[in-house]
Amino acid sequence: MRKVIPVLVSIIAMLTLAACNNSSASSNSKVVASTKNGEVNKEEFYNKLVSEHGDKVLKDMVYEEVLSEKFSVSDKKVQTKLDKMKEQYGDKFQSVLKQNGFADEAQFKEVIRSSMLKQKAATQGVSVKDEEIKQYYENMKKEFKASHILVKDKKTADEVLKKLENGEEFAKLAKEYSTDKKSANNGGKLGGYTSTGKMVLPFEKAAYNLKVGEVSDPVKTKHGYHVIKVTDKRDKEDTSSIGKFKDMKDQLRQELLNRQANPDNITEIMKNAGVEIKIEELKDQISFEPKSSASK
Known part of the structure; x- marks a missing residue:
């Protein structure tokens, strides 16, 4: 479950942020919540989203915008990944989705697609025999x-x-x-x-x-x-957890690909994409350089 939670805030905030961002200036004063003590309007809500989740959400959206132009992930592969997770969680899968705030499988599939796009970019040029x-x-x-x-x-x-x-x-x-x-x-x-x-x-x-x-x-x-x-x-004394080769071959191929992934591939793609952050508060917060490079 811990692997699902980090993407939860992103996808929920992403959808809301996009909706707010597409609103006209006049509609930003529309009330989105009211109480006996006061109201919350769209502009306040949008500003709060930007300050608390904006860098992560916008960065994820830009990644998907750029990478989807260069790489494709088929619906079939996304569904296969989803089916494996369903098998892993069994009867608890739907409750796991709800606990993490996903309205339905469609939302979660978009998270899977985004992750697979990054994976494809990072393993570009890598082959496994x-x-x-x-x-x-x-x-x-x-x-x-x-x-x-x-x-x-x-x-x-x-x-x-x-x-x-x-x-x-x-x-x-x-x-x-x-x-x-x-x-x-x-x-x-x-x-x-x-x-x-x-x-x-x-x-x-x-x-x-x-x-x-x-x-x-x-x-x-x-x-x-x-x-x-x-x-x-x-x-090894105990190899009971190791299945038959024919059943594990595809899984091991992907594991070897992932272990040879190069984050610099993604960095180079983003450098050449002409990304310009238009929200003033986020300009200094968003970078497409790998975290490790900052420490070198």
């Missing part, structure tokens, strides 16, 4: 222990590799070079056993391809360059 899916499925049944040395550039990673080839100890070099101080202080060890979905995908792929005791070539991720050493591998 059948053999990758099969390997990913097999990896789900196994787990590994690993150590790593994380550095900022390939030149440094190559330097670390050369020292390892010359016989220097992995743990010593981890303490000397690794920018991941938590693991560095433990000789590069990353803790206990781990498996699919726990590490960034390039790290995970490299680790599964290594034999116990082997060291990888430099592996580039969003964190930097990793030199990885696998220290143990084993089959």
Whole structure:
């Protein structure tokens, strides 16, 4: 349920905000609520919506306006996504919708469509081969222990590799070079056993391809360059939650696509869309840059 709630305010406020925004100036004085102590008119209501929800609502609307020109999501795919959620919640689905303020399934389907548009944009240019899916499925049944040395550039990673080839100890070099101080202080060890979905995908792929005791070539991720050493591998004791490959194939394909999604794709599209915020109060509040970029 927690995943549904964040979009709730947006869609309800979006519909109301749009209706208010389309009203003429003279109709803004129309009363939308009255009490013994006074009245609330459209203009007051609109201003309140702008100040409390305006940045989120308007941003979502602009995203959909721009992305729907470049990408399409079929009604069939939206319905399939909805059907899966219905299956997940069972008899409680309709009550979940009502609890979150959705008048009907049609409203909720628009939220699904918007999410899928962003997903398509972020995964533009990414492809997943059948053999990758099969390997990913097999990896789900196994787990590994690993150590790593994380550095900022390939030149440094190559330097670390050369020292390892010359016989220097992995743990010593981890303490000397690794920018991941938590693991560095433990000789590069990353803790206990781990498996699919726990590490960034390039790290995970490299680790599964290594034999116990082997060291990888430099592996580039969003964190930097990793030199990885696998220290143990084993089959998972419990694989009961893993279904048959034929039943999971489509799900795993989408999971691999999502794990390779690039938010910069969306940022670039929005930069080229000529977006101009016309509401003065919101100009400084709305940005289409990824949050992470602000901290870099």
